[in-house]
Amino acid sequence: MIVGLSNPKIQYHHTRHNVGSWYIYTLAKSFFKILKEEKKFFGFTSSLTIESHYIRLLVPNIFMNINGQSVFKMASFYNINLNEILIVHDDLELEPGSVKLKYSYGHNGHNGLRNITNIFNQNINFYRFRIGIGRPMEKDQISSFVLSVPSDKEKILIQKSIQESINKTLQLIISPSSII
Incomplete structure (x- = not known):
């Protein structure tokens, strides 16, 4: 599962805090997929297949500080563990144009990540x-x-x-050990 953290699409789609959703929409478009609203997951969803890996996409359509509800709903419904989820989010510590892949637990002060780790109630790497x-x-x-x-x-x-993140995502899915 790949999640792009966000605030509600209509009011906040073009803001810095929603770059996670920009990522998901760009990824979906590159695979000719359209995200559709699924109220039971409190967000917009789609799916795609990469090298025989079936991937669910999610953009929560609720406020950032409660994004974990959306992520948990979808993960629970499809029996996806937190360590099987790639979360894409904005980061104040990095300059625009910079991107870093991280594999660890914790939220580093990001309210969306904080809510996800609290709702999953696990200190597990993702x-x-x-x-x-x-x-x-x-x-x-x-x-x-x-x-x-x-x-x-x-x-x-x-x-x-x-775009760099999307290229790295494809590498991560195909060969996780080559990118970490």
Whole structure:
């Protein structure tokens, strides 16, 4: 399962905090897939096959700090363990255009990840792509920063890192040991 963390699509789709959903929509488009709303999972879903691996895609359509409800609903329904889920999310610690694959547990202060680890109630390693969005100058501006639209230059850099993440995703699915 691959999840792109997000806030509700209509209001927040173009904001920095939703780069996880941008990733999912770009991945789905590259496989000619369309995401459809599935209310029972509180989000938009699709599926695809990569090298005989059947992959479920999910973009939660609820607020970031409760994304874990959506992830848990879908994972439980399809009997998918947390360590079988790739989570894609924005990261303040990385500059736009940067991306890092991480395999560990924890949330590093990200509210969406915090909610997922709390709901799954497991300290278990899982894969995640951290897509850089940069950081505002003042700490008290973080909330408004992540909920704002990036500049055109930042969008280009973020889209480049999303494409890099998709290429690495294909490698990860085909040969996990070659990428970690």
